[in-house]
Amino acid sequence: MKPRHKRFAFIGLGLLVLGVATVLILNAFQSNLVFFFTPTQVVSGEAPQGRSFRIGGMVEDGSLVRENDGLTVHFIVTDTAKRLPVTYKGILPDLFKEGKGAVAQGQLGVDGTFVASEVLAKHDENYMPPEVAEALAKAKASGAQQSKSLVVPDGRKGSL
Amino acid sequence: MIPEIGHFALILALCVALVQGILPIYGAAVGNSGLMAVAKPAARTQFLLVLTAFGCLAYAFADKDFSVLYVAATSNSQLPLHYRLAAIWGAHEGSLLLWTFILTLWMFAVTLFSGHLPETTRSRILGVMGLVSVGFLLFMLTVSNPFERLIPAAAEGRDLNPLLQDPGMVIHPPMLYMGYVGFSVAFAFAIAALLGGNLDAAWARWSRPWTTVAWCFLTVGIALGSGWAYYELGWGGWWFWDPVENASFMPWLAGTALVHSLAVTDKRGGFKVWTVLLAIMAFSLSLLGTFLVRSGVLTSVHAFATDPKRGLFILVFLAIVIGGSLALYAWRAPKVGLGGSFAMLSREGMLLANNVLLVAAMGSVLLGTLYPLFLDALDLGKISVGPPYFDSVFVPLMVPAIFLMGIGPLAQWKKASVPDLAKRLKWAFGVSLVSALTLPIVMGNWTPLLSLGLLLAIWIVTTSAVGLRERLTHVNGNSLVERLASVPRSYWGMLVAHCGIAVFIVGVTMVKGFETEKDVRMNVGETASIGDYTFRFDGTQDVVGPNYTAARGTFHVSRDGRETTVLYPEKRRYPVQNQIMTEAAIDPGLLRDLYVSLGEPIDDGAWSVRLYHKPFIDWIWGGCFIMALGGALAISDRRYRLAWRRQEPVVPVPTRAVRRKVA
Numbered sequence: 001m002k003p004r005h006k007r008f009a010f011i012g013l014g015l016l017v018l019g020v021a022t023v024l025i026l027n028a029f030q031s032n033l034v035f036f037f038t039p040t041q042v043v044s045g046e047a048p049q050g051r052s053f054r055i056g057g058m059v060e061d062g063s064l065v066r067e068n069d070g071l072t073v074h075f076i077v078t079d080t081a082k083r084l085p086v087t088y089k090g091i092l093p094d095l096f097k098e099g100k101g102a103v104a105q106g107q108l109g110v111d112g113t114f115v116a117s118e119v120l121a122k123h124d125e126n127y128m129p130p131e132v133a134e135a136l137a138k139a140k141a142s143g144a145q146q147s148k149s150l151v152v153p154d155g156r157k158g159s160l
Numbered sequence: 161m162i163p164e165i166g167h168f169a170l171i172l173a174l175c176v177a178l179v180q181g182i183l184p185i186y187g188a189a190v191g192n193s194g195l196m197a198v199a200k201p202a203a204r205t206q207f208l209l210v211l212t213a214f215g216c217l218a219y220a221f222a223d224k225d226f227s228v229l230y231v232a233a234t235s236n237s238q239l240p241l242h243y244r245l246a247a248i249w250g251a252h253e254g255s256l257l258l259w260t261f262i263l264t265l266w267m268f269a270v271t272l273f274s275g276h277l278p279e280t281t282r283s284r285i286l287g288v289m290g291l292v293s294v295g296f297l298l299f300m301l302t303v304s305n306p307f308e309r310l311i312p313a314a315a316e317g318r319d320l321n322p323l324l325q326d327p328g329m330v331i332h333p334p335m336l337y338m339g340y341v342g343f344s345v346a347f348a349f350a351i352a353a354l355l356g357g358n359l360d361a362a363w364a365r366w367s368r369p370w371t372t373v374a375w376c377f378l379t380v381g382i383a384l385g386s387g388w389a390y391y392e393l394g395w396g397g398w399w400f401w402d403p404v405e406n407a408s409f410m411p412w413l414a415g416t417a418l419v420h421s422l423a424v425t426d427k428r429g430g431f432k433v434w435t436v437l438l439a440i441m442a443f444s445l446s447l448l449g450t451f452l453v454r455s456g457v458l459t460s461v462h463a464f465a466t467d468p469k470r471g472l473f474i475l476v477f478l479a480i481v482i483g484g485s486l487a488l489y490a491w492r493a494p495k496v497g498l499g500g501s502f503a504m505l506s507r508e509g510m511l512l513a514n515n516v517l518l519v520a521a522m523g524s525v526l527l528g529t530l531y532p533l534f535l536d537a538l539d540l541g542k543i544s545v546g547p548p549y550f551d552s553v554f555v556p557l558m559v560p561a562i563f564l565m566g567i568g569p570l571a572q573w574k575k576a577s578v579p580d581l582a583k584r585l586k587w588a589f590g591v592s593l594v595s596a597l598t599l600p601i602v603m604g605n606w607t608p609l610l611s612l613g614l615l616l617a618i619w620i621v622t623t624s625a626v627g628l629r630e631r632l633t634h635v636n637g638n639s640l641v642e643r644l645a646s647v648p649r650s651y652w653g654m655l656v657a658h659c660g661i662a663v664f665i666v667g668v669t670m671v672k673g674f675e676t677e678k679d680v681r682m683n684v685g686e687t688a689s690i691g692d693y694t695f696r697f698d699g700t701q702d703v704v705g706p707n708y709t710a711a712r713g714t715f716h717v718s719r720d721g722r723e724t725t726v727l728y729p730e731k732r733r734y735p736v737q738n739q740i741m742t743e744a745a746i747d748p749g750l751l752r753d754l755y756v757s758l759g760e761p762i763d764d765g766a767w768s769v770r771l772y773h774k775p776f777i778d779w780i781w782g783g784c785f786i787m788a789l790g791g792a793l794a795i796s797d798r799r800y801r802l803a804w805r806r807q808e809p810v811v812p813v814p815t816r817a818v819r820r821k822v823a
Contacts, residue, residue, distance in 0.1 A: 006503075006504070009504055010504075010512070013504075013513065013516070014516055017513075017516050017517060017520050018520065020556075020557075021520040021521075021523065021524055021553070021557060024552065024553045024556055024557070025524055025527060025528075025553050027552070028548070028549040028553050029545075031548070032545060032548045032549035032552070033543050033544075033545060033549075034543060034544045034545070035541060035542070035543050036542035036543065036544065054542075054544060069681055070681030070760075070766065070768045071679055071680075071681060071759075071768055089679075090679050091679055091757075091759035091760070091768050091770050094740045094741055094742050095739075095740075134542075
């Protein structure tokens, strides 16, 4: 092979790998991107049915109810404007607390309950995932009526 | 007083770093050996100054000096001493000090082991490292000072995040940073070579051991972090494709490519331009990792709520370092030349393919990590990219790379032939294929992925065996032991590291294929079964730790009626931050882990409980440690030791390199 041909071959190889990688990425993106919605958006019907997405907000104080099997829990996630009931079967992460921010991934049930497949334990030292902080700020900015349960946005108040 | 000394030491270190970053590089450019001679003492002085600062912060932690803001924010008087010291890198400011300290440590190492380098090269390397150090010192002194005072002093500290109160915290970050920052040496070598315009085989030989050492540290650091997440988070997972994990994995992928590309540059003089680019890439990704993890753009246990000024500083710094080095690269690289020619099918060709695949994989991880951040920054909505994305992109890219990994070491340099390779590898291939197809059936669960994973693992081991056998026929020696001993250590290192990958793949494959998990409600005295094991819950007791109280459960585990072990998982409550922590109990084993973690108390002493049976999971980390061991073996090779012993910067090295190139 002449050097020029060889260079073409190498460039071709590189492009091939790049192409395959792109196809794989686009494919994977299409089916695996998870979008985030605030409770207000979910309640107003902006969230998709039959597709997994994430919600975030504050877990309303006093809303956590545990079923007899000890594993299924119900709680309400709120952005202070709208309230969204959530069901989850499994063990909640340590950092999950009433009155604190939480992010959950799952699907919307037909009755308007969010069926979580995963409750995420991620947050910073102030107990406030940025998604949740933003959801709260958005609800506040839209001037929506505050729901009755008052959550403590700075999350420093112990609730144990 | 002590914190002020630390602060002052940092300011002095910045001055020294400026001198170190400017004078030697200028001296090298104009050929002034007086200016170049500044590099070595400056680097050592800087090391001592940063060491002083680090010592002062350590003292403030040991002394519980809550008049220092950082100490008050990340420790507590009840926190045991070893965690107080680990708390130095428990948050933003201190981890940057650790970063800088390790950077100066690497600099110090360069001054010790660079006797054989030409003076111009050494002064450029130290100069570049000095410039990097200027950035970090400036960052600490302007927006992120660990010695900032809190007046009036706090009566009590806010405590270290309980998640971080673990032996993993003591060792994982330093290891990881040794790896991250270690790539700065390879980076500085590359920039020095670009500045000097002499990228020969000798350059590759000098930077190889440094890169390998950094790579070993990074490998161990990532493995430790993964193991820590496994037992500390209580979720039984070992890798979550969390952005923070990706941040450490991307430099690893680039670094792995770099280690292999350097081998080609060293042995054949090829890939020069590519090697330099990889060196820049590896270090840039380390910086990006630091930025991602420490700037607060990501939510995780690693991120700390910080002010945006810091993020901006790191971003600008990142732009200067990456942009500057790429600009230099674009300007100087064409002069470097491409190196020797080779056929597509040759060891070089396969290493190149491997490199391209590794970099493509790195790119896909980078995209999945940064894409949500871009969308968010542009206000196009919030998304997250989950593990399925990474699994479905990463695995298909790695499979051919691992397949080539078996063939590459057996192919000849320059030009290999397919029939020859096929003849030498047919047994290895046959054995791998048959055992990969039958083993899962024997184990009772055949899936395509299980067979694929085993195929790759066995393929690596069998091809390594073939390679070793062929090697043994070429070396001198009468007995087998003699011949084994005369195989160079660098070759052993490669074999061991590759087999480490095989062990790792077995771990991943078996865990994915055979793990079982159960969330159950358990009353006192009740049993639950998982795999062949029966767990009996004997209730919980209250225990008191140094800075926490806990409910400790007792689980008797038995198999076929015989007791295997007793496990004591805990649910801890740390009163200072009022945080609950799950301490999982694990019975590790070569062939399986048993894992119990407590969920929540329900009523009458009943708990929700999570049980796992994880076959071969320890092989995952074992594989990583074996890889690092391989790297360590490679750098203990004779030729590096000889190079280091040679104190005088003399002519032989370059001439040898020239001869090699001619040959």
